Amino acid sequence: MNYPHRTENYILELRGDLSIKGCRKLKLESDQYSLIEAANGLEDMRLFSCGGKLYGIGAGIRDAGWKPSEQREITQILLTLDALGNVLNQNVLNSPLGYDVEKNWMPFEHNSELHIIYSVDPLTILKVQGNQLIQLGSQPSLSKIIHEDMKYRGSTNGIPFRGGYLFVIHNRRRYGEKHAYIHYFMFLDRDLNLIQISEPFLFDRPGIEFAINLVESGDSVLISYGIADRQSRVISVDANRVADLIGIS
Incomplete structure (x- = not known):
């Protein structure tokens, strides 16, 4: 299967005046395997810290057809990064609710644990435990x-x-x-x-x-x-x- 559309991600290092100091390409593949859930790349990635570690979370894209509109699979991918932005680990987070568009998950640290705002309206918050996502109480x-x-x-x-x-x-x-x-x-x-x-x-x-x-x-x-x-x-x-x-x- 060929994947004609692919998103590439780059880690930028900024100076204090917000000018660019350095740039490196983010690699999702390792020598052992390729992340099939992100065959077309990772979109809308958010960088954040939790427990003193650097992470990234974004939408892994896999187009099953030649055009994105034919059949698109979207799965959230959690990356663990080192201080230079190299990928140390990558985990697939399967949606607990199954929305039509699995994008724009909003990560944050709460009580030293990773949490995610899955949906803003209605406000739906998930706690991440390994590869498990636990839904917290509902909001108005x-x-x-x-x-x-x-x-x-x-x-x-x-x-x-x-x-x-x-x-x-x-x-x-x-x-x-x-x-x-x-x-x-x-x-x-x-x-x-x-x-x-x-x-x-x-x-x-x-x-x-x-x-x-x-x-x-x-x-x-x-x-x-x-x-x-x-x-x-x-x-x-x-x-x-x-x-x-x-x-x-």
Whole structure:
């Protein structure tokens, strides 16, 4: 079987001013075997730390036909990485709920264990134990909190922030003949209760903007995002400004 479409991933090392210091290709294959679940590569990978180790999680793509639209299988893959971004281990995480599109899982560390936001709306949180995914208690629909008839979706990993956990989520709206991604900060407390959603915001201008990673650095929150699937950017936001947007001190 030939796989004509394949995504390649690269690990970038940034300097303090966010300029690129180094770049290396991420290899999913080893000398022993090839990861068939990611035959067409790994899409929308999020880097994060848990228990002092570096991980990546993304959507393994396998197109069974010559065109992606013919038959596409999507499986989440968890990678363990070393400090240089080399793959040490790779695990397939089978979905416990079986959504049509198994993408945009949002990882974060809670009580020294890996957790994943599987779905934003309704908010569904999973705890990872080896290759097992355990669903935690259900949460209310975001529409009951924001009072908008919109579908909210995942974007970034979560980070510890002001006694809870911070994420970026989004929804999609139509502007004339085009779609625009609208973003929100989402805040969970230490017990993983949904506390607040910020007012909506854009990074640059209406269009396809997809936030993928979140990290706190000093007094700033850094967000990496893509523009129209063609360009990557990193934006720095003052942490106090983020706290103001979600209404916490």
